[in-house]
Amino acid sequence: MLHKSYTVTEAQKKLEQYCAYQERCHEEVIQKLKSLNMIPQAIDTIIGHLLEHNFLNEERFARSFARGKFRIKHWGKIRIVRELKARQISRYNIDAALKEIDNEEYIAAFNELANKQWDFVRESNLLKKKKKVFDFLMRKGFENQLIYTKIAELAGN
Incomplete structure (x- = not known):
């Protein structure tokens, strides 16, 4: 079975929707682009575009993730930190995320x-x-x- 191939512009539009639907971390976006069979240069270009146009924001993702997992799933801080680290979120953004929890x-x-x-x-x-x-x-x-x-x-x- 042949997979559909996307141009950079098509993939960019697709990822804009993907990121607009729900906050995403860089790792999720990279995996999504790889699943679309994008080459590394295209991935870098698209990620740059998403960052520049604020579709992708690691701190916003971390804060939203922490709020959601605490309020909806009732996770403690240790689990939230572990899950954010697994998503390769920086220490700075993890600390910012924990401030979201009163x-x-x-x-x-x-x-x-x-x-x-x-x-x-x-x-x-x-x-x-x-x-x-x-x-x-x-x-x-x-x-x-x-x-x-x-x-x-x-x-x-």
Whole structure:
């Protein structure tokens, strides 16, 4: 099966729509261009165009990503940082992204999630219950100290 080939202009239009639909990081855009069988020089040209016309903005992506993953998926800061690093986002932009999360809102969301999970886990053995809740909150990407403190409070010790 033959893949359609795109001119730089066609690919540029396609990627403008791709970036306008949702914030993207550089890595996603590069992968998309590679999937369109674009050569490296064309990829550089198109990325330059997208940056110049503000379709692609790494800081805006990082901030939007952090807000969304925290508010919608209830991820903790550790998970957000790990996912941004996996997308090759710079330390500067990761720090900017974390500023999008209000600390009081973060603690409130964490407490709500921990309380819900504590009530949800049906386990008569207290140690096993603590471990299950701890593991869940770790996967969500919350800080160890926050989790230990909350579990001690929930277990009543």
